[in-house]
Amino acid sequence: xxxxxxxxxxxxxxxxxxxxxxxxxxxxxxxxxxxxxxxxxxxxxxxxxxxxxxxxxxxxxxxxxxxxxxxxxxxxxxxxxxxxxxxxxxxxxxxxxxxxxxxxxxxxxxxxxxxxxxxxxxxxxxxxxxxxxxxxxxxxxxxxxxxxxxxxxxxxxxxxxxxxxxxxxxxxxxxxxxxxxxxxxxxxxxxxxxxxxxxxxxxxxx
Amino acid sequence: xxxxxxxxxxxxxxxxxxxxxxxxxxxxxxxxxxxxxxxxxxxxxxxxxxxxxxxxxxxxxxxxxxxxxxxxxxxxxxxxxxxxxxxxxxxxxxxxxxxxxxxxxxxxxxxxxxxxxxxxxxxxxxxxxxxxxxxxxxxxxxxxxxxxxxxxxxxxxxxxxxxxxxxxxxxxxxxxxxxxxxxxxxxxxxxxxxxxxxxxxxxxxxxxx
Numbered sequence: 001x002x003x004x005x006x007x008x009x010x011x012x013x014x015x016x017x018x019x020x021x022x023x024x025x026x027x028x029x030x031x032x033x034x035x036x037x038x039x040x041x042x043x044x045x046x047x048x049x050x051x052x053x054x055x056x057x058x059x060x061x062x063x064x065x066x067x068x069x070x071x072x073x074x075x076x077x078x079x080x081x082x083x084x085x086x087x088x089x090x091x092x093x094x095x096x097x098x099x100x101x102x103x104x105x106x107x108x109x110x111x112x113x114x115x116x117x118x119x120x121x122x123x124x125x126x127x128x129x130x131x132x133x134x135x136x137x138x139x140x141x142x143x144x145x146x147x148x149x150x151x152x153x154x155x156x157x158x159x160x161x162x163x164x165x166x167x168x169x170x171x172x173x174x175x176x177x178x179x180x181x182x183x184x185x186x187x188x189x190x191x192x193x194x195x196x197x198x199x200x201x202x203x204x205x206x
Numbered sequence: 207x208x209x210x211x212x213x214x215x216x217x218x219x220x221x222x223x224x225x226x227x228x229x230x231x232x233x234x235x236x237x238x239x240x241x242x243x244x245x246x247x248x249x250x251x252x253x254x255x256x257x258x259x260x261x262x263x264x265x266x267x268x269x270x271x272x273x274x275x276x277x278x279x280x281x282x283x284x285x286x287x288x289x290x291x292x293x294x295x296x297x298x299x300x301x302x303x304x305x306x307x308x309x310x311x312x313x314x315x316x317x318x319x320x321x322x323x324x325x326x327x328x329x330x331x332x333x334x335x336x337x338x339x340x341x342x343x344x345x346x347x348x349x350x351x352x353x354x355x356x357x358x359x360x361x362x363x364x365x366x367x368x369x370x371x372x373x374x375x376x377x378x379x380x381x382x383x384x385x386x387x388x389x390x391x392x393x394x395x396x397x398x399x400x401x402x403x404x405x406x407x408x409x410x411x412x413x414x415x
Contacts, residue, residue, distance in 0.1 A: 019391055021234065021238040022313070023235065025232060025233070115282075116282075188399035189399045193392070196392040
């Protein structure tokens with residue numbers, strides 16, 4: 001039940017885009033068609049689910065004071081997290097290229113760019129904060145299981161947000177927007193309105 | 207000291223017609239998240255300025271020795287080191303602000319402004335020009351943060367830098383109420399959209415077809 005609650009909360013309440021604005025750059029750049037948005041969303045979810053447990057183990061077993069080294073090395077977490085993320089993205093890229101060339105071709109440049117997507121790094125940093133929370137807190141990450149669930153929820157939330165925006169932008173191509181707002185401006189306003197509607201989930205309890 | 211025309215452009219263009227946030231669409235994540243109050247927004251803007259400037263100089267000095275295939279990793283390591291230093295300095299000297307900024311200090315690593323400027327400018331230009339470009343882009347980013355934070359803090363909580371501006375009985379009795387929605391995430395997007403709107407209405411070249 002706790003895991004289900006964590007999953008639902010991370011999809012709707014703590015949505016990466018609408019509550020924390022993480023991964024906005026690729027979110028705005030890639031949301032012009034539903035098809036590529038879906039591909040990128042799935043790739044982000046996948047990379048999140050792979051990297052977050054690795055960073056969780058790194059944080060609790062190596063960097064924390066009670067880890068195997070016995071020294072508090074948390075100040076190294078930025079460098080290690082980004083190295084893990086960049087390494088895994090490289091690995092995923094090579095595996096996808098080898099075994100699913102068609103998917104590789106359709107994702108193109110976006111796959112390597114996931115390494116610098118704030119949503120991935122942000123999830124790892126939020127995970128680092130949430131380890132210290134009381135186990136009764138619905139946001140707490142208490143073990144590797146909840147780390148995976150949190151990664152999955154954050155990824156699905158991001159996927160949902162980018163597909164929804166891409167769908168709206170596809171329709172919006174036919175509307176008459178004031179010239180100065182065309183493109184970036186109106187997209188910001190649409191995302192703002194979507195974020196407002198997502199605020200209604202904020203009291204959600206399971 | 208006078209600057210050559212090219213260096214002047216590298217410094218000043220990002221402040222207006224080539225602003226990293228509103229025109230290049232880089233570094234939006236943190237620009238929106240830390241702007242509920244002026245103080246963290248200003249600290250964030252200055253941190254990014256320092257990091258972009260130093261990272262630009264370091265990468266520019268190394269640009270001829272970095273193998274092309276692994277340049278992203280090299281850039282990430284340089285940036286991550288600088289961000290770690292800034293984060294530790296903030297924790298030591300401005301602890302309250304560093305708590306408010308929470309994960310967004312760490313997220314400077316993945317801030318697209320850094321990678322964008324390193325790739326687009328520092329890899330091709332000398333250290334002095336790269337330094338100016340870094341300062342310009344950092345300040346352009348800080349400028350947007352401060353404008354958004356000014357409106358959000360003033361209209362949302364009636365204060366500026368934590369000082370009371372609008373929370374007086376006379377104003378409250380006249381019917382003015384602070385708008386709590388301004389402190390919520392959606393309004394950051396909408397204020398940013400208004401800045402873009404204003405800028406593009408004044409500068410027709412920037413409008414998209």
